[in-house]
Amino acid sequence: MTSFPASDRLLHGIALLCIGAVLVALISQHVFDMRPCAWCVFQRLIYLLIAVLCWGALAARRWQPVSFLFCAAVPLAAIGGALAAWYQYDVASEMFSCDLTFADRFMVNSGLDAGLPWLFGIQASCLDAKVDLLGVEYAIWSLALxxxxxxxxxxxLANRKPQ
Incomplete structure (x- = not known):
């Protein structure tokens, strides 16, 4: 059995954390009937993007500049996700409707909400989607992750060794 270098394990770990976050959201939605708002499903998209970036960096190892760009995009996408989670917690969750917010427009205009409704369907207002997990709002869990x-x-990126 071969083992991955530590840097590869870290990228795989980040990708798996992201896939795990989306799976928890889907279980919450489909098993426990916690309906997602536009900001919820937008964050799912960002988690999936980060997983693709991690695995893209691993796939592009032979092309160092491309691999580096994928790796550099990971923390940038995560910061964007943190901003989305903060916005959901601080602003959107106090609004009666998420209609016409950036997340709503993006998900609707991209066609993802209609094309993959089980994953990206917007089913609740931001106010209605304000739920807790172990006493902490979902948006805060997402922000922390x-x-x-x-x-x-x-x-x-700091531990990356040039080849």
Whole structure:
């Protein structure tokens, strides 16, 4: 059995954290009937983007500049996700409707909400989607995870060895 170098394990770990976050959201939605708002599904998209960036960096190892760009995009996307989670918590969750916010317009205009409704369907207003998990709002859990991913992504970049 071969083992991955530490930097590869870190990228795989980040990607798996992101896939895990989306799976928890889907279980919450489809098993526990916690309907997502536009900002919820927008954050799912960012988690999936980060996973693709991590695995893209691993796939592009032979092309160092491309691999580096994928790696550099990981913490940037995570910071964007943290901003989305903060906005959901601080602003959108106090609004009666998420209609016409950036997340709503993006998800609708991209066609993802209609094309993959089980994953990206907007089913609640931001106010209605304000729910807790273990006494902490989902948006705060997401914010914390995005910040952890950003730190891990920066750590990976700092420990990256040129080949």
């Amino acid at each position: 995005f910040l952890v991913i950003a730190v891990l992504g920066i750590r990976h």
